[in-house]
Amino acid sequence: MTARLIRNQKRLAEQARSIQSQVQTIAIVKNDAYNFGLKDTFDAFYHGGIRAFATTNLKEAKRLRSYDPNVLVLLLDPSTAFDELRQHDITLSIPSFEFYSTYRDELEGLSVQLVYRNDLNRLGFTSSKDMLKVLEDDQLDVNGMWTHFAYADDFETDRHANEIANWQAVLSDLDDHLSGMTYIHAQNSASFLREGLHEGHTHIRGGVILYGTRPYYQGLDEAIARQTIEVTANVIEITDVPAGQNAGYSAAFTADKPTRLAVCDIGYGNGLILSRKDFPVLINDQSYPIKVMMMSHLLVEIDESVSVGDEVVLYNDQLRFDWFTEHGAGSFSQQMAAFNKETFVEEFIPY
């Protein structure tokens, strides 16, 4: 028996359609589409009506272009592979005025977007004055502008209002150059769900919400995002541990009473994040606590009703990524990116 990772392509496409029907969406597919698999995810999102895609690395950008000749492929990180960018019609994000000045001649004829650094302080221009100099360069094909908010998922501070104001000031300084621009975007999933599309913007950049996970919980109904991943394993053995005895490496578990343990064929080697062991699994719709997590096995405390061969559920509609995030287990991307797909039997629910 082998643990299963089931990807619900149908829900993925429906999730994309539900967002794209409200707002033009650039789908963020970095890190192999949050580890959903780049090609399958591209297909599902395209099926859902999305025609713009962005990633942080050139290898993935080239793969995206090979799937379709017409969609926007936006590279979020800088690259100096200008010939490849041109050859694959990839839109490059310009990360600074220095980058522009250094590579001015190579950038001619490439489509580019300008990034404003804002409070995230990661990549981007630091002033609208410098951005204006680039916009006034006729030889450059600037098809968009963007920034990324550092506090959109943060309800503890008022800094999100501040970063929105910074960006709006930049847009207003550059107003004369924005009318023909195809892509003006700043908002991730959380910012869009909190505020709707900001004035003067053409698109959002959606991540988590497209993959079926709520970016926050306050006031957000579960129904706006449906879990698109199911992870299950099997009870492969049942062991009865007498009181006072141990189980697992280095006595990871000590029985303070006679205890029945199910040995399940999944562990951190499959990519379960370590904090997952602090939360229960479902067997026959009943909740049971994990006692030990090993590389390839879990020991789960069970009762008489569980048998060898029963299915053990780690993630499904009841055990959602966003529920675990809400209870402190880690973000959606941390839970999802960790899965080692090679170790699973992969299944798909098609659309």
Ligand SMILES: *Cc1c(COP(=O)(O)O)cnc(C)c1O
């Ligand atoms: C990851 C990422 C997003 C998507 O954010 P979500 O919170 O997953 O919606 C948007 N923009 C950039 C630049 C990103 O790196």
